[in-house]
Amino acid sequence: MHEMSIVVSIVEIAESEAKKANAEKITEMELDIGTVSGIEIDALNFAFDSIKHKTMLKDAEIKINIIEAKSICEDCKYEFKTENVYTLCPQCDSYKTSILKGKEMKVKSITTN
Numbered sequence: 001m002h003e004m005s006i007v008v009s010i011v012e013i014a015e016s017e018a019k020k021a022n023a024e025k026i027t028e029m030e031l032d033i034g035t036v037s038g039i040e041i042d043a044l045n046f047a048f049d050s051i052k053h054k055t056m057l058k059d060a061e062i063k064i065n066i067i068e069a070k071s072i073c074e075d076c077k078y079e080f081k082t083e084n085v086y087t088l089c090p091q092c093d094s095y096k097t098s099i100l101k102g103k104e105m106k107v108k109s110i111t112t113n
């Protein structure tokens with residue numbers, strides 16, 4: 001389950017930010033997770049629950065913002081919602097499409113006490 005290693009690095013980022021602010025604990029953390037980031041939200045939550053008691057996020061409320069993926073066609077410039085990284089343009093069938101957003105996997109903000 002690769003979500004565990006992702007959670008470990010998210011916790012490291014959050015803790016180092018909290019330490020910079022001389023905080024003792026994190027009360028809230030907000031994450032941006034894109035729908036084509038390859039992360040399963042359930043697995044992510046499960047991984048958090050299994051390690052957070054050992055971290056500064058022990059009592060933190062974790063908010064996850066789901067970022068819906070969007071692609072653009074490089075041939076006709078059509079922008080469309082997508083659920084896959086590799087997809088054909090629904091307008092002209094071009095395979096030259098690229099993801100505009102939806103690959104996010106980041107700590108948006110933390111709140112400390």
Ligand SMILES: [Zn+2]
Binds near residue numbers: 075076078089
């Ligand atoms: Zn197109």
